[in-house]
Amino acid sequence: MPFSIVPLLLLIVPMAEIAAFVIVGREIGVLWTLALIFVTAVLGSILLRVQGFGLINKIRRETEAGRVPGRELVHGVMILIAGVLLLTPGFITDTIGFLLFVPAIRDAGWTLIKNKISVVSTAGFTQHSSGPGPKRSDAPTIDLDEQDFERDPDPNSPWNKDKP
Known part of the structure; x- marks a missing residue:
């Protein structure tokens, strides 16, 4: 969405809600x-809680399986936006918010934007459970003894700026 549309939306949406x-x-x-308005706000918070926790479980399962949960993350953002829209007083925002809670509509949104975004996993990702998933095994491990490591700067170091 171009930035020039945002001020226009900030003017049009409240006028339409009024x-x-x-x-x-x-x-x-x-x-x-x-x-x-009160009932839609309560219903929205209940839906946000139920679908949010379900989505967190899906994201956890995807990461445990070693896959990047791109679709689930986008669904999470859409559910968060839906919750904010439902907590905002207004019938138009409530309608959009309830529509975003429908999985088929979120899938349609995912289909529209999935080619425009990329989800990148970090190379240093380590999974702490014993399940399958990405492990970093190509990095060398450097093991130092206590006499090899110190926090005070070495005065003889060529990178020491305090050297006379």
Whole structure:
């Protein structure tokens, strides 16, 4: 999304939400409108918790299997955005938020952006469990004794700047 669209969205979205509040409030009344906003916020927090924990488990399983969980990470970002949208008062943001909780819609979003992003794993990744996964075995191990290691700088070192 180009940066020039962001200020326009910051103006248009609140105006559309105010218009939606006026229309819905006129049809069902002010108290029911406020109750509906409260219910969507509570429902959104429950959905965020349930789907968030499920997604964390999927990410853990993918990393334990030695695969980079790119799809799951993008789904996690979409679920986080959905939770924020549902906690934001408004009917338009709530609609978008509820749509982002639908896995088929998140998959469609993943299909649109998966060729535009790359998930890179670090070369120094080490798995601490005994399960399968990437292990770094090509790096040499340097084992120092206590007399070989000291924290104080060596005054005879050519890189010592305090040398007279």
